[in-house]
Amino acid sequence: MADITDIQNEFIRQEIEEYIERADEREKIIALYSKTSPDMQDIAAAIIDGQHETSDELTKTGLDAGISALQIMDDGLITGMAIVGIKFRENFIFVPEVLACARAMKAGMKHIEPILSASGIEPVGKVIMGTVKGDLHDIGKNLCIMMLRGSGFEVIDLGVDTSADDFIEAVEEHGANIVGMSALLTTTMPNMGRTIEAFIDADLRDDVKVMVGGAPVTPEFADDMGADAYGANAVECVDIAKRLSGVTT
Amino acid sequence: MSKLLERLAAGEILISDGATGTYLQQNGLEPGGCPEEFNDSHPEIVRQMAANYFAAGSDMVETNSFGGSRYMLKKYNHGERVEELNRKGAELARAAAPDGRFILGSIGPTGEFLEPNGTATEAEMLDVFAEQASGLAAGGVDAFCIETMSDMAETSLAIRAAKETTGLPVIATLTYDKGPRGYFTMMGITPEGAAEQLAQAGADVVGSNCGIAIEDMIEIIRKMRSATDKPILTHINAGLPKIEHGKIVYPDTPDHMAELMPQLVNAGANVVGGCCGTGPDHVRAFARVLHPS
Numbered sequence: 233m234a235d236i237t238d239i240q241n242e243f244i245r246q247e248i249e250e251y252i253e254r255a256d257e258r259e260k261i262i263a264l265y266s267k268t269s270p271d272m273q274d275i276a277a278a279i280i281d282g283q284h285e286t287s288d289e290l291t292k293t294g295l296d297a298g299i300s301a302l303q304i305m306d307d308g309l310i311t312g313m314a315i316v317g318i319k320f321r322e323n324f325i326f327v328p329e330v331l332a333c334a335r336a337m338k339a340g341m342k343h344i345e346p347i348l349s350a351s352g353i354e355p356v357g358k359v360i361m362g363t364v365k366g367d368l369h370d371i372g373k374n375l376c377i378m379m380l381r382g383s384g385f386e387v388i389d390l391g392v393d394t395s396a397d398d399f400i401e402a403v404e405e406h407g408a409n410i411v412g413m414s415a416l417l418t419t420t421m422p423n424m425g426r427t428i429e430a431f432i433d434a435d436l437r438d439d440v441k442v443m444v445g446g447a448p449v450t451p452e453f454a455d456d457m458g459a460d461a462y463g464a465n466a467v468e469c470v471d472i473a474k475r476l477s478g479v480t481t
Numbered sequence: 482m483s484k485l486l487e488r489l490a491a492g493e494i495l496i497s498d499g500a501t502g503t504y505l506q507q508n509g510l511e512p513g514g515c516p517e518e519f520n521d522s523h524p525e526i527v528r529q530m531a532a533n534y535f536a537a538g539s540d541m542v543e544t545n546s547f548g549g550s551r552y553m554l555k556k557y558n559h560g561e562r563v564e565e566l567n568r569k570g571a572e573l574a575r576a577a578a579p580d581g582r583f584i585l586g587s588i589g590p591t592g593e594f595l596e597p598n599g600t601a602t603e604a605e606m607l608d609v610f611a612e613q614a615s616g617l618a619a620g621g622v623d624a625f626c627i628e629t630m631s632d633m634a635e636t637s638l639a640i641r642a643a644k645e646t647t648g649l650p651v652i653a654t655l656t657y658d659k660g661p662r663g664y665f666t667m668m669g670i671t672p673e674g675a676a677e678q679l680a681q682a683g684a685d686v687v688g689s690n691c692g693i694a695i696e697d698m699i700e701i702i703r704k705m706r707s708a709t710d711k712p713i714l715t716h717i718n719a720g721l722p723k724i725e726h727g728k729i730v731y732p733d734t735p736d737h738m739a740e741l742m743p744q745l746v747n748a749g750a751n752v753v754g755g756c757c758g759t760g761p762d763h764v765r766a767f768a769r770v771l772h773p774s
Contacts, residue, residue: 323665366513392556417513423512
């Protein structure tokens, strides 16, 4: 079994000691990091610390040194986000810190993405995101989009007040595998269910996974209207999108 | 000193109103419609809402202007009507107010993040709040209620804009979630931290609204009270919304909430009112307990 001393980066060791409290999670995180090189751990540390300039620079340096884009993304950027997600869930950090981490992730991904797409490697998944018909609130949806893009997803943002037809059209046009719907108002929340019904009527329901979120939305409501998943926040949104894309189980 | 602050300083427990959005939805506001536009298109409904709350026992009523900032109204293509819709909102509530009762100008979040998390600059946000506050002041509000906030920088700008533009008293309340390590706003502010920082930013009354049920609100008020001597206001949801038979319901009855009023006041609340899901019946029940006569 991997031990925390197998991780060379002192900052990451401290982060694990201080913030990863659940034994099973700590074991998983240590196993994940102990397999990565010191260079990749430095990139992960920049993500955890929300240092976008450092992440930008180290990603470039790594690529120049001949490390593959895929390896930098997996071992550096994404492993960094694994710790960020747990710290957020446990109230050690909040939205401003997560946004700084997402900016650091994006600074690294901007070097990685062109290489991956040039070599024909598909994004982790394609997600259509929108606030449902009649609802003009987009803070939560925008947070989710930032986090999804930072985690390697291609996201098509349909903005606010999105009709069922707009969702369907976007899925057909982009060949997306996930639809994410958001609502802040209790009065517009039922439009999530109506959009899902429209996908059934259009014979497209089996082609996409549907995830939903927003302040008044609950897991029970999500289930009730036939969504595939509910996420309480932007970090959960990424976990769910990965699960729905088959990246994780 | 304003009459409102004088009465609070003298130790009175005052009653605020119940929800605005819930009431308007029950009276013809379409799902996703612009509530503030009702100040122009349905003045009688907005005035009657204020009258109903005053009749139920509210010492103060909030204006229908929660989303009345330029940032929010722009989304409904009413970005050029900030002064008009806020002023009319205040005038309607004022017209319904008996002598000696108060009108609070409601100011909600802009829906924008300040740089570097978002694109709004401090100067721009200050202007947006100042514009809304002066519209409300022109309509005759007695004080402002800056509410449902989660970011201290945004809240501080709203307090500053309201004070500098009008000189009127300012109430500022934040919204909390209950997480694994306690109560925090989305941006990570604790109740104790908020009580101190809101007062430092110039708020005359501090507090919390929305987000959680009354049992949790009592705990939040207790924590805020441990960190400040300022009067505390709270607007509380009728519980957290649930789905029953495909319809959204707020579970906490007027009686249930009224029963807990003494605990809320003991915890340190000076002004008590309702947020989402509450109505005149809730206010009547609060008044029965807090203002028996």
